[in-house]
Amino acid sequence: xxxxxxxxxxxxxxxxxxxxxxxxxxxxxxxxxxxxxxxxxxxxxxxxxxxxxxxxxxxxxxxxxxxxxxxxxxxxxxxxxxxxxxxxxxxxxxxxxxxxxxxxxxxxxxxxxxxxxxxxxxxxxxxxxxxxxxxxxxxxxxxxxxxxxxxxxxxxxxxxxxxxxxxxxxxxxxxxxxxxxxxxxxxxxxxxxxxxxxxxxxxxxxxxxxxxxxxxxxxxxxxxxxxxxxxxxxxxxxxxxxxxxxxxxxxxxxxxxxxxxxxxxxxxxxxxxxxxxxxxxxxxxxxxxxxxxxxxxxxxxxxxxxxxxxxxxxxxxxxxxxxxxxxxxxxxxxxxxxxxxxxxxxxxxxxxxxxxxxxxxxxxxxxxxxxxxxxxxxxxxxxxxxxxxxxxxxxxxxxxxxxxxxxxxxxxxxxxxxxxxxxxx
Amino acid sequence: xxxxxxxxxxxxxxxxxxxxxxxxxxxxxxxxxxxxxxxxxxxxxxxxxxxxxxxxxxxxxxxxxxxxxxxxxxxxxxxxxxxxxxxxxxxxxxxxxxxxxxxxxxxxxxxxxxxxxxxxxxxxxxxxxxxxxxxxxxxxxxxxxxxxxxxxxxxxxxxxxxxxxxxxxxxxxxxxxxxxxxxxxxxxxxxxxxxxxxxxxxxxxxxxxxxxxxxxxxxxxxxxxxxxxxxxxxxxxxxxxxxxxxxxxxxxxxxxxxxxxxxxxxxxxxxxxxxxxxxxxxxxxxxxxx
Numbered sequence: 282x283x284x285x286x287x288x289x290x291x292x293x294x295x296x297x298x299x300x301x302x303x304x305x306x307x308x309x310x311x312x313x314x315x316x317x318x319x320x321x322x323x324x325x326x327x328x329x330x331x332x333x334x335x336x337x338x339x340x341x342x343x344x345x346x347x348x349x350x351x352x353x354x355x356x357x358x359x360x361x362x363x364x365x366x367x368x369x370x371x372x373x374x375x376x377x378x379x380x381x382x383x384x385x386x387x388x389x390x391x392x393x394x395x396x397x398x399x400x401x402x403x404x405x406x407x408x409x410x411x412x413x414x415x416x417x418x419x420x421x422x423x424x425x426x427x428x429x430x431x432x433x434x435x436x437x438x439x440x441x442x443x444x445x446x447x448x449x450x451x452x453x454x455x456x457x458x459x460x461x462x463x464x465x466x467x468x469x470x471x472x473x474x475x476x477x478x479x480x481x482x483x484x485x486x487x488x489x490x491x492x493x494x495x496x497x498x499x500x501x502x503x504x505x506x507x508x509x510x511x512x513x514x515x516x517x518x519x520x521x522x523x524x525x526x527x528x529x530x531x532x533x534x535x536x537x538x539x540x541x542x543x544x545x546x547x548x549x550x551x552x553x554x555x556x557x558x559x560x561x562x563x564x565x566x567x568x569x570x571x572x573x574x575x576x577x578x579x580x581x582x583x584x585x586x587x588x589x590x591x592x593x594x595x596x597x598x599x600x601x602x603x604x605x606x607x608x609x610x611x612x613x614x615x616x617x618x619x620x621x622x623x624x625x626x627x628x629x630x631x632x633x634x635x636x637x638x639x640x641x642x643x644x645x646x647x648x649x650x651x652x653x654x655x656x657x658x659x660x661x662x663x664x665x666x667x668x669x670x671x672x673x674x675x676x677x678x679x680x681x682x683x684x685x686x687x688x689x690x691x692x693x694x695x696x697x698x699x700x701x702x703x704x705x706x
Numbered sequence: 707x708x709x710x711x712x713x714x715x716x717x718x719x720x721x722x723x724x725x726x727x728x729x730x731x732x733x734x735x736x737x738x739x740x741x742x743x744x745x746x747x748x749x750x751x752x753x754x755x756x757x758x759x760x761x762x763x764x765x766x767x768x769x770x771x772x773x774x775x776x777x778x779x780x781x782x783x784x785x786x787x788x789x790x791x792x793x794x795x796x797x798x799x800x801x802x803x804x805x806x807x808x809x810x811x812x813x814x815x816x817x818x819x820x821x822x823x824x825x826x827x828x829x830x831x832x833x834x835x836x837x838x839x840x841x842x843x844x845x846x847x848x849x850x851x852x853x854x855x856x857x858x859x860x861x862x863x864x865x866x867x868x869x870x871x872x873x874x875x876x877x878x879x880x881x882x883x884x885x886x887x888x889x890x891x892x893x894x895x896x897x898x899x900x901x902x903x904x905x906x907x908x909x910x911x912x913x914x915x916x917x918x919x920x921x922x923x924x925x926x927x928x929x930x931x932x933x934x935x936x937x938x939x940x941x942x943x944x945x946x947x948x949x950x951x952x953x954x955x956x957x958x959x960x961x962x963x964x965x966x967x968x969x970x971x972x973x974x975x976x977x978x979x980x981x982x983x984x985x986x987x988x989x990x991x992x993x994x995x996x
Contacts, residue, residue: 361745528852531937
């Protein structure tokens, strides 16, 4: 963990708090801000905090950051110790659990007062609602996206992946790509048969929800059998990497098949373009996940890449809400934070930063703009146990890849285990 | 002369640590094992439900037990055998002995570290060192760490490679065996192997026993290598899902602290049972006369 006490004031406040003394000088609040992410994000976040403290000398902000891997463990431990940070960077997959367990503060009462959401469209606020109340504000909009080596695709005459490329078409092109590249250990795509977001999009394009509003799995054994078969056919045709390569992927950018030079397509999120490009020499571009039947909507949707929530235990709810407002709606803060967390929800911020975006930022912005009327509405929240289902999907896809199970058997055991997991959670 | 009370004061930090950091949390975890606890909401008493689930309804657990036993049964004998072999070579009194001793001990010092597991992952992965080396002799090997047929054996190999600490103990044991016993045996015409089988091994059994118990307990508790090499998943297809890793996933992946606490106590009981069995059988094969 890194503690970023930014100013001497901050340090003083921290040491005063450590010493257990109430601070002698006029300090309205000391706020703890907690987020996950890489160095670039930490720098932007700290700069934004520093700017706020400059404008509000009576506020001290102490930043805490860890990587995604340890983030939720640490947060849960802090929740157990009744020691949650005041401002918490939240994920769409976790906000329901934390909100329903009353660890987060409902924000509706602050809107229009401490919290300025005037530049937000209703749909961009929707993603932070749980049971009708606002528990988190979007820090940036993103969507799922293929991140791929566009030039390699062009070189082999397989064309850029322009919407709509159907699933069947994607498989055909992937196999052709690998054949044309003719390089041992190099394939068109990573194996996304174990990827929750990919399955989610695929199911939606068949008119089904991965998780229904009442917290059930929306597909059936026939769907899953077809899904596992799709990827098994990909492996056989050489369209995606073999299973022992895919198993090296630890669900982060560093160990992805694209970054390791084993594949030209990664199944990712649009705001990760920056992260992927930083580790890849080839010029990367974004493309939508494959499409369903002609004329149907994409199974993708726009979602908050991250949200910012307040802890229900915060001692300074008003001050915390003001700082939250600064992060999501202030133009100057927006210029520092830019699109690193996704496209800002506030129109005023978007307008202010658009002219100065670098090419990657521009591409993320244009991607979100061009997919906006192709995508579906935000699906219902993932139920408790969704994380465990995703881990199980990964494992089941491996049993097919390593030929431990037929696609039909894998599908049956997947559906059975989903039922067990969701019933227990 | 120091008053006895002073001694107690010096012991105080240890007592504080023992009661506050070891015994206290251990007892707390025993209580938690009878609850459902997700860290955020207060623990909810569920009686023996966690234990019932462990013995009746957890197929993933059964798999992790199988993997762990396989790991213990393979890694401990190979590691001890290897350690003894190296100790016997070093015991011949070669030049630069202390240097070799230090070098061979090094992997054990690094043993628990994350860096070694990361290195191991590199050596045994798809285009890792081993793969390249095998290519030189014309063998096209799979990616050992990420193939469910081989992943567990890379972990066994990692464990065997960290043979330093039992080796040092064996070496000390070998030094204790009086030279004249061997001389007498040679005069009577005993060959090398007979000397090893009839003299070295029996006289070494107390040390062997100690190493066996310590290494077995260690093997049951192994966590870091599987965690690093599988990226925390225990994959591919649960092939490296050590019991401890499963426990960790239940606790910190899915926040079922009560269930994880029950798993932890079961591990304690299992290790206690195995150790007790070792002590009970020890009478038959450990020779303490010297």
